[in-house]
């Protein structure tokens with residue numbers, strides 16, 4: 001390894017690759033659209049398709065594929081702003097929720113969490129957040145919809161701290177909310193950014209900032225608002241909620257911003273601070289130690305997602321990879337570690353809103369999708385480095401819904417097994433078996449229930465196999481980490497189930513957390529893990 005220099009270094013340094021997470025309806029799409037406005041990537045947020053469909057205008061580009069019944073993809077949007085090259089990884093929400101959502105977070109260097117100011121932390125945010133904290137990546141909070149009645153600000157912060165277990169540091173502080181929303185107080189600059197709802201879908205017009213002592217502000221602010229602001233900021237300063245870049249970088253402190261994505265208020269301020277506080281592409285762990293994009297000249301990437309296309313004639317698949325070091329040129333040959341041979345990365349694509357465009361050149365930090373003739377698996381490493389290495393695998397995330405699946409026509413056993421195994425390899429579902437049965441009955445586990453429909457649809461359409469699915473009551477899964485354990489000897493609860501995964505690893509299924517605790521209590525030394533490594 002030597003130090004990376006020149007154009008590649010410059011390009012990688014200016015990259016900022018982050019995931020945007022939220023509970024559905026918190027305003028993730030709206031905020032993303034506003035970001036794109038600043039990047040000049042679109043002219044007017046939501047204007048292309050009119051209000052009713054604005055929601056799906058930019059980042060929900062996989063809607064059509066969803067209608068066709070395949071797994072919902074997270075999209076990647078790239079744009080330039082203020083000298084940075086930004087990659088936003090969008091994570092699908094509610095019913096679209098799947099393992100893909102989790103895996104997308106594995107490809108990001110930081111995360112932006114959007115929270116609805118009237119609701120605080122919601123279920124989906126909590127789930128996604130777990131993965132962010134597991135990776136210790138920086139997390140930024142944008143508290144949205146301040147133009148509506150909001151929860152008390154301290155309560156909101158408290159909610160984040162207790163629900164998510166991360167300290168917060170408000171970079172700005174709201175003055176009122178809803179009809180009384182006056183703007184935000186920038187703590188470092190000691191100025192108030194005045195709220196205006198006239199910008200909405202544009203970036204025209206100036207953002208007005210006035211000092212706290214200006215007569216203009218006195219005219220706008222009631223005495224009550226002023227004394228409340230003073231009181232609250234004093235409390236904040238006293239509580240030591242100071243900005244600390246080191247803690248932010250370790251993912252232990254989340255800088256918090258307030259705004260209103262819909263009216264485009266606070267978005268640019270957020271973007272500017274965020275880009276400075278977040279990180280350029282991070283080093284990644286491999287079996288040869290950390291690979292730092294600033295030290296490793298060779299191209300390297302790992303596959304974090306595989307998207308099968310519904311074109312039945314071709315059955316083509318796209319493998320999405322995160323470039324971790326070096327640069328990529330269209331059509332280049334790279335070594336596929338897991339396959340043990342050289343492959344040509346053909347038809348490289350980058351995604352921008354509803355378009356896929358061919359890429360000629362990409363750098364560490366970027367995400368590309370390449371044609372996959374069926375050779376890649378999630379977690380695979382590709383590199384041009386003479387000293388071969390593999391990136392640390394992507395953990396298998398715990399499914400939360402389970403069903404027993406069997407083929408209707410017993411003559412179709414071969415197709416059933418082939419289909420279900422291939423779909424499991426793509427990572428859309430996880431399959432489990434009981435210890436003493438064959439493949440005729442399989443337990444399928446999914447992260448989001450939509451994946452059950454996807455499975456049924458794909459088996460019928462791609463493999464011509466009709467299946468029967470019976471839902472099972474399990475909601476929790478734990479891999480057994482003790483080596484050489486006799487699974488039959490574990491004393492569990494009556495509703496616990498012993499199964500093995502595709503790799504033959506033993507695990508337990510539970511209906512509730514109480515059962516997990518009971519089992520743990522009854523078996524001294526039993527090591528249960530939520531993620532398979």
Ligand code: G4P
Nearest residue numbers: 022024025026027028029030054055144145260261262263
């Ligand atoms: P999501 O991607 O997180 O699911 O949320 P999305 O941006 O689609 O926003 C959900 C709804 O919240 C949308 O309203 C959107 O206009 C609204 N919204 C987003 N940001 C703000 C904000 O800062 N203030 C207010 N008041 N509303 C906001 P909708 O009625 O569902 O859709 P639409 O008809 O307005 O497009």
